Amino acid sequence: MVKVQDNEIFDILTGRVSGVINRSLLRAFAAQGVDITTEQWSVLACLWKKDKVTQQTLCDLTRKDKPSMTRLIDNLERHHLVVRVSDASDRRINLIHLTELGAKMQEKTTRIVQGVVNKALDGISDEELVRSREVLLRIMKNLDS
Numbered sequence: 001m002v003k004v005q006d007n008e009i010f011d012i013l014t015g016r017v018s019g020v021i022n023r024s025l026l027r028a029f030a031a032q033g034v035d036i037t038t039e040q041w042s043v044l045a046c047l048w049k050k051d052k053v054t055q056q057t058l059c060d061l062t063r064k065d066k067p068s069m070t071r072l073i074d075n076l077e078r079h080h081l082v083v084r085v086s087d088a089s090d091r092r093i094n095l096i097h098l099t100e101l102g103a104k105m106q107e108k109t110t111r112i113v114q115g116v117v118n119k120a121l122d123g124i125s126d127e128e129l130v131r132s133r134e135v136l137l138r139i140m141k142n143l144d145s
Contacts (some may be wrong), residue, residue: 021120028112041109043072048106052095
């Protein structure tokens with residue numbers, strides 16, 4: 001078995017890689033005048049794939065709990081990027097809809113995110129990336145069961 005160095009375990013457990021990516025995205029968004037967080041972007045990205053979904057669907061897709069998702073949607077509504085609309089068949093359920101402004105952000109934010117991803121992957125071969133993806137997916141599967 002491969003011995004993992006103490007600093008590597010610390011980096012993994014504290015989400016250091018995720019934190020570096022998150023900060024890079026926030027800086028890139030700010031530099032381009034995009035006033036959203038990476039968490040808000042993740043919700044918008046789900047809606048760009050399929051609009052008019054329930055809050056629970058967004059929780060499932062982003063792996064966020066309901067209180068966190070409520071806060072995210074509240075903030076997105078304040079920025080006029082989404083609206084809550086009652087489901088016609090069950091008024092207890094709200095569907096989350098992109099606004100025109102929210103839909104228009106897709107192209108610009110996608111370009112920004114792709115730029116950060118390109119920088120993050122600089123010097124990493126396709127083979128290394130495929131192998132890394134396989135390993136990370138296996139780790140997640142091992143721990144999700």
